[in-house]
Amino acid sequence: SGDLKNTQIGLVISDKPDAQGLQRAEKYQIPSSVRELQDRKDPTKRDIYSKELAEFLNTNGVQIVVLAGFMTILSPSFLRDFQGGIINIHPGGIPETKSEPYLLPDGTEAPWNQKMMTDDAVDVFIKRGLKYAVSTVHVVTGEPDFGPILERGIEEIKPDDTVDSLYSRLKLQEHAALIRALKKPTE
Numbered sequence: 001s002g003d004l005k006n007t008q009i010g011l012v013i014s015d016k017p018d019a020q021g022l023q024r025a026e027k028y029q030i031p032s033s034v035r036e037l038q039d040r041k042d043p044t045k046r047d048i049y050s051k052e053l054a055e056f057l058n059t060n061g062v063q064i065v066v067l068a069g070f071m072t073i074l075s076p077s078f079l080r081d082f083q084g085g086i087i088n089i090h091p092g093g094i095p096e097t098k099s100e101p102y103l104l105p106d107g108t109e110a111p112w113n114q115k116m117m118t119d120d121a122v123d124v125f126i127k128r129g130l131k132y133a134v135s136t137v138h139v140v141t142g143e144p145d146f147g148p149i150l151e152r153g154i155e156e157i158k159p160d161d162t163v164d165s166l167y168s169r170l171k172l173q174e175h176a177a178l179i180r181a182l183k184k185p186t187e
Helices: 020-027 043-059 076-081 118-127 163-183
Strands: 012-014 032-034 064-067 085-090 132-139 149-156
Touching: 012 020, 012 043, 020 032, 043 076, 064 163, 085 163, 118 132, 118 163, 132 163, 149 163
Parallel strands: 012 032, 064 085
Antiparallel strands: 085 132, 132 149
């Protein structure tokens, strides 16, 4: 869209061969790669995968990784070996500190949805009867779905919402929050 004038998307990597991001990369002639972890339960294979991915990104000069829809949990070696910054988008109200929950605009405590996949996390907002759903853009740390908060995207929940209808709107808020986060000057 041109919103990130000083940013170049240099590489798109997916852990799923049918990811929409791969189609967009092809449309805009951005190099892409599918990197699937074949055995998600084997910690040794996960560690090898994470090290190889970090090396691949470093070799290609990647400075910031945005984990948007990337469903493979990377091992601590990735955080140690990758030389740039890592940002994640998580469908939940990640708190600033573990001792104080994030509050939605109406003052209700937002579910953190830590370690939950997207559909399950979005379903929590609906099942709890909340007025709002939130996604958090944060810096990745060694703890899943926790780290310094960069931005949030909030969407009002409609009475007839399903996971799909709510997430289709929340995703737009996530994208806007990600753009705002990437526009912030690095410190």
